[in-house]
Amino acid sequence: MKLDFTNKIILVTGGTRGIGKQIAEDFHALGGTVLITGTHAEQIEELNNVSLKSGERKHFFCVNFTSSQSVDQFLVQLAEYSKIDVLINNAGLNKHNSVENIITAEWDDMMAVxxxxxxxxxxxxSPRMIENNYGRIINIASIFSKIGKERRTCYTTTKFGVDGLTLGVSNDLSRYNILVNTVSPGFIMTDMTRTNLSQKEIEDLTQQIPAKRMGQVQDISRAVIFLASDLNSYITGQNIVVDGGFTNV
Ligand SMILES: NC(=O)c1ccc[n+]([C@@H]2O[C@H](COP(=O)([O-])OP(=O)(O)OC[C@H]3O[C@@H](n4cnc5c(N)ncnc54)[C@H](OP(=O)(O)O)[C@@H]3O)[C@@H](O)[C@H]2O)c1
Structure with a gap:
């Protein structure tokens, strides 16, 4: 059995950086056509130019999930694709704040994204997946879909919500050969982690992780690729934690 996404169309949100970028690269390397979103118009234009020139099967879209108008415009663009085989909901916002200081706009933006x-x-x-009797949906949550910590009320609420979405949708769609799962990363070295944690916090955390290292984007991408591939024929509605054992101790 091979990992092969030839003739598959894969949508990866937030694929311009970090975990999403690695996921998009890996699907592309395995033969897939990848639709990738980011928020910066100029960067998206540049990425499309590079992709076109080098003959890559990557198509970039500019969409800001905090704006329902931007989301609606993106859905119109997506309608041009008669099928989407794999959807990776990866884009995410993570701002730390104690509950008494969370302003409503911050809450609304994190819920929206x-x-x-x-x-x-x-x-x-999903209607296109139902029509094809095929689909794989992977929602990227976090260990904060399992545990909590101070100053993470909003993020934790959204990530428990993401896993709730997985559970609900899997019950509706699994009968159509649409398998829906959550992947929950631990601490992964991306811009998000570098912004939110000090060097000292990263060093302390590393000691608390049974694997004794921070996660890399490839650690997450491999789990996503497995769940989206034909190697996964019966796993649905699950929350796969990829955290080097952090939540076990
Ligand atoms: N890094 C970790 O340790 C970690 C741990 C647990 C869970 N996660 C989850 O994994 C996912 C990816 O995290 P990451 O660390 O790779 O994040 P990242 O490096 O901050 O990248 C975030 C991605 O999401 C996009 N994005 C941000 N705001 C957006 C908005 N308003 N609308 C649409 N797209 C937006 C960004 O686009 P631009 O490039 O245009 O800004 C970027 O592509 C997130 O869901 C995050 O919660 C990460």
Whole structure:
């Protein structure tokens, strides 16, 4: 059995950086056509130019999930694709704040990006998946879909929500050979982690992780590729934690 995504169309949200970028690269390397979103118009234009010139099967779209208008415009662009085989809801926002200091706009933005956009995308692509009797949906949550910590109320709420979305949708769609799962990363070295944690916090955390290292983007991508591939024929509605054992101790 081979990992092969030839003739598959894979949508990866937030694929311009970090975990999403690695996921998009790996699907592309395995033969897939990848639709990738990011928020910076100029960067998206540049990435499309590079992709076109080098004959890559990568198509970049500019969409900001905090704006319902931007999401609606993106859904119109997506309608041009008669099928989406794999949807990876990866884009995410993570701002730390103690509950008494969270302003409503911050709450609304994190809900919009982390929960509402994945819901709208699933609602939009699932009829095409049902028609094909094939689909794989992977929602990227976090260990904060399992545990909590101070100053993470909003993020934790959204990531429990993401896994709730997985569970609900898997019950609706698994009968159509659409397998829906959550992948929950631990501490992965990306811009998000470098912004939110000090060097000292990263060193302390590393000692607390049974694997004794921070996660790399490839650690997450490999789990996603497995769940999206034909190697996964019966796993659905699950939350796979990829954290080097952090939540076990
Ligand atoms: N890194 C970790 O340790 C970690 C741990 C657990 C879970 N996660 C989850 O894994 C996912 C990816 O995290 P990451 O660390 O790779 O993040 P990252 O490096 O901060 O990249 C975030 C991605 O999401 C996009 N994005 C941000 N705001 C957006 C918005 N308003 N609308 C649409 N797209 C937006 C970004 O686009 P631009 O490039 O245009 O800004 C970027 O492509 C997130 O869901 C995150 O919660 C990460």
């Amino acid at each position: 982390n929960v509402t956009a994945p819901f709208k995308l699933i609602r939009d692509v």
